[in-house]
Amino acid sequence: MSKDGSVMDGFRSGDSIYQGLTKLEGHSHIEIVKYLDALSVDEENALSDYRKNLPFSIHIPDVIRITNKYNSLLSELMDEFIFEKNISWKHKSTALDLQRDYISKISLFIEIVDDKKAGRLAKQDIINYRESLFKIPVNRSKIKQYRCKSIAELLGSDIPKSNLLSKRSIQSHFSCIGSFMNWMSKNQYCKPYLGTPLHGIINKVEECTHVMYAFSEDDLRLLFNNDYYFKNKHRKASQYWIPLLGLFSGAREIELCQLYVSDIKEVDGTWVIDVNGENGNKLSSRSSHRQIPIHSVLINQLKFLEYVEKLRGKEIRLFPELKESRDGYSQAFSKWFNRTYKKNMKVGQVEGENRNFKSFRHTLSNYYKQLGDVDEDCVAEIFGDDFDMKSLKDDTHGKPRTTKQRKELIERLRFNFIEFDKFNVWVNFN
Numbered sequence: 001m002s003k004d005g006s007v008m009d010g011f012r013s014g015d016s017i018y019q020g021l022t023k024l025e026g027h028s029h030i031e032i033v034k035y036l037d038a039l040s041v042d043e044e045n046a047l048s049d050y051r052k053n054l055p056f057s058i059h060i061p062d063v064i065r066i067t068n069k070y071n072s073l074l075s076e077l078m079d080e081f082i083f084e085k086n087i088s089w090k091h092k093s094t095a096l097d098l099q100r101d102y103i104s105k106i107s108l109f110i111e112i113v114d115d116k117k118a119g120r121l122a123k124q125d126i127i128n129y130r131e132s133l134f135k136i137p138v139n140r141s142k143i144k145q146y147r148c149k150s151i152a153e154l155l156g157s158d159i160p161k162s163n164l165l166s167k168r169s170i171q172s173h174f175s176c177i178g179s180f181m182n183w184m185s186k187n188q189y190c191k192p193y194l195g196t197p198l199h200g201i202i203n204k205v206e207e208c209t210h211v212m213y214a215f216s217e218d219d220l221r222l223l224f225n226n227d228y229y230f231k232n233k234h235r236k237a238s239q240y241w242i243p244l245l246g247l248f249s250g251a252r253e254i255e256l257c258q259l260y261v262s263d264i265k266e267v268d269g270t271w272v273i274d275v276n277g278e279n280g281n282k283l284s285s286r287s288s289h290r291q292i293p294i295h296s297v298l299i300n301q302l303k304f305l306e307y308v309e310k311l312r313g314k315e316i317r318l319f320p321e322l323k324e325s326r327d328g329y330s331q332a333f334s335k336w337f338n339r340t341y342k343k344n345m346k347v348g349q350v351e352g353e354n355r356n357f358k359s360f361r362h363t364l365s366n367y368y369k370q371l372g373d374v375d376e377d378c379v380a381e382i383f384g385d386d387f388d389m390k391s392l393k394d395d396t397h398g399k400p401r402t403t404k405q406r407k408e409l410i411e412r413l414r415f416n417f418i419e420f421d422k423f424n425v426w427v428n429f430n
Helices: 003-022 029-037 041-052 061-070 074-088 092-113 123-133 151-155 167-186 196-209 217-224 237-249 253-257 296-301 304-311 331-344 359-371 376-383 403-410
Strands: 264-267 270-275 290-293
Touching: 003 041, 074 092, 074 167, 092 123, 092 167, 123 167, 123 196, 167 196, 217 237, 237 253, 237 296, 237 304, 237 331, 237 359, 253 331, 270 403, 290 376, 290 403, 296 304, 359 376, 376 403
Parallel strands: none
Antiparallel strands: 264 270, 270 290
16 A cells, blocks of 8 residues: 555545544533543554644644543653642642652652553553562662662563562552552543552551661660760760660650751750751651750760760861761661661560661550559650550640650660670771
8 A cells, every 4th residue: 555545545544533422422521531542553643644634724723632631641641740749748848859759759650660651550550560669679879789780681580579669658659559549540541540550558667667666685785785875885976875866765766867956955954966957957747846865875984975075166067977868867767777787786686676766766665655653745745746655646635845854754764685885985086
C-alpha cells in the first residue's frame, strides 16, 4: 500500500474513533475513559494525528479535555502534582525536603512502570510496582554495584536482604504513590481506584514498621562497655556523646545532631538541652519543642558541660564535625551508628528485630512503664510527640511541669550495668 494510502487509512481510523468520542459528549468521565482505554496504541496515535488536523471550531470541549488529560505522560503529571502539593507545604525548608522526597519516589515509580500516558496505566502496573519495590536496594545510586543497573537488571539480581529497602521506606513509598494515584484519579487523568493494590499492603507494612525494638540490657552493655568508651577510641565527639545523650534523654537523632552550643543552657538552676526549631533547626512538630534536663551522670562523671564550655566562643554547633546535608545534620552520624558501630558491637543482629537510634526512645519508654508510678504528662514533655505511653497527648491535663519536675524524672534513670566509672572522659576538644 502506498504511503498516501496508509495516511488515508490512518485518517479514516482517526475520524471513526473521533466520531465515537463525539457521541459520548455529556456522558460521565468513566464512560469516556472506558472508550479511550479500549483503544490500541495505533488507534490512539491515529486519533491524535486526526485531531491535530481538525479546525478548533468543531472540537467538543468536555470530551477533548478528558482526552487531553488521559493522554498526559506520568512525568508531566508528576510535575503538576508536586506543584499543587508545594502550595500546602508552608515552611520553605520542609517544602524543599518534601519536594525532593516526592520526586525521588514518583521517579522510581515511573522508572518501574515506564513513562506512559496516564490513561494507559492499568492495575497490573501497580501490582508490578508493588512487587518490584520489595526487590529494590536502598541508596542504589550511591552503591557502586547497583548504580549503573537498570530496574530490570536489579529485579533479576540476587540482592542481600540487608541491602533492600526497609519496611518503613516501602511504606513511605506506597503512601506517596497512593497519594499520586488518588490525585490523578480525582483529576480525571487516569482510571479510578488504581491505588487499590497498595491499600492492604500499606496497612501490613505499617503494622511491621511500628514494631521498633528497645535496646535490651545486653545491647546497652555492648554499646557502652567497650574500648571505644574505656580507651577513648571514638574518632569524633559526636560518636562519643550522641549515643549517651540519646540514652539519657530519649531525644531523636536529628535533634541531637543539629544542636547549637547555645542550646545547652541553664534554666531555673537546671542544665537542659533546649530542643527547638530556631536558626533552621528541624522539629517533627510543635510539641517537639522542649527542654530536657541533663542527667547528673553526664554532668558529674563524664564532664559533658566541660566539653560544652570548651566550645563556647569557638564553635556555633555542638558537634561541628557534622555537616548539613539534604536530611539535616544527622546523615554522617546515622551511617556510622547503624552501619559501623552498631554492627561492630553486634547489636541488633536478630533477624526481624529492628533496632536503630530510635531504640533509645523505646528503651526509655519501657523503662518508665516498668517504674509504673511516673507522671505520664511529665514523661510526654521530655519526649515530645509520638511517645507511646497511653493518654499522653490529651491537652486537657493542665499546665506544663516545671524544669525541676522533669529533672527529677530524668534522674530516675539508672543504668547500673553500664560501667561509667571506667569511661575515659572525652578530651579531644579541638
